[in-house]
Amino acid sequence: MQKITPCLWFDTEGEEAAEYYVSVFENSRILEVSRYGPGMHRPEGLALTVEFELNGQRFTALNGGPEFTFDEAVSFQVSCADQAEVDHYWSRLTADGGKESQCGWLKDRWGVSWQIIPEQLASYIGGPDPDGAQRAMQAMLGMRKLDIDAIREAYEGT
Template identity: 55%
Template sequence: MSVTAHPTSISPCLWFDDQLEEAAAFYVSVFPNSSLGHLSRYSDAGPGEPGTVMAGDFVLDGITFRGINGGPQFRFTEAVSFEIACRDQAEVDRYWDVLLADGGEESMCGWLKDRFGLSWQVVPTRLYELVSDPDPVRAGAAVQAMLGMRRLVVADLEAAVDAATGAPA
């Protein structure tokens, strides 16, 4: 007997109280290569108010997300976050500022929560290079510097690494 393989598709599904439509529009405005997909609305059959959004799809930088308005029973936690690998400080600053706007909260080590409570890691790719340095003193200095930061600042990370090894700043 021959079995035909079917490709599996895995995508994140985000549970919102009732802000899916607002959140999806916001996220699509933040990330390149993004778009809103179909939004399903409640009918008279319920359980939500007719015409309000029940579920929907959106694409963020080429990744498809599904969202539902499931009510207040569940909230986002830092146990799940989305990492944004940024090529430079300008990109870190842009994402950091826009995701914090209108009620977001800073955390440590490049983490933040946006106004919807979703956790993001805004990380310059230079951090990966510094913490992976084959010299354990340099790598350790990068980690220690990162642990003391909220928004990650490439120049400060590099200065900490240079100071640890006596390199000129």
């Protein structure tokens, strides 16, 4: 059993967000939905909590009200095997009102922050050639969606 489960606080959009995330990530599913009942402080029938998995990682979406919102202090890193995977997650998570940020960061339409990171990134920005690593870092700092070929070329000085 997973010991730590991220809980994402939404106003009323938790079920919609969970269904969307499940459509973006392979091997994902909705596990359980509990709903507000009569006399509770939110509309009857609205999802109270949605338990879901994204590629085996459990999450909870909670419709708790507008008191709290998301910010960049917490983000989810998505490790990508190649540029095609980077492109897939970037386009899906910025769709319908998502916002691009810098260095592989974005916010989806609900304001949840994601880092879409190619697995090869660390080998360039932390590579054994300090000059190449600096060039790779500078290249990355100028990007929104990360382009692993451009970062590699910067590292190699080509």
